Amino acid sequence: MKLVPLLSVGIALTCAHTMIEKEYIQLLEDIKTEKFDNIDLMHHYTAGMKSVFTDIANKGLYVIRQSIGGAGYSAWSGIPQIIENYSPQVTFEGDNTVMII
Secondary structure, three states: OOHHHHHHHHHHHHHHHHHHHHHHHHHHHHHHOOOOOOHHHHHHHHHHHHHHHHHHHHHHHHHHHHHOHHHHHOHHHOHHHHHHHHHHHHOOOOOHHHHOO
16 A cells, blocks of 8 residues: 555656656757757756655655564665665755755
């Protein structure tokens, strides 16, 4: 019940990533012909997506840890180390609350 929503969000984020990747490839082609119209839009997309994606992933890691009970807090599960390694992603390059606006 807790993990299926995370799976569906993961699928949605993958679809968003695929769309942005196509836009990025098109942007690279446009730059070769000195068309720079979409650079600002790409910056806004990627900054906003970074903010949303990292926040969802960070919160999802805590849901996963809680879902497996006491084992989620054990170093044997690997979850605490994953959370520790991932949590700075939310604030790299600025606070997410600023980037999402």
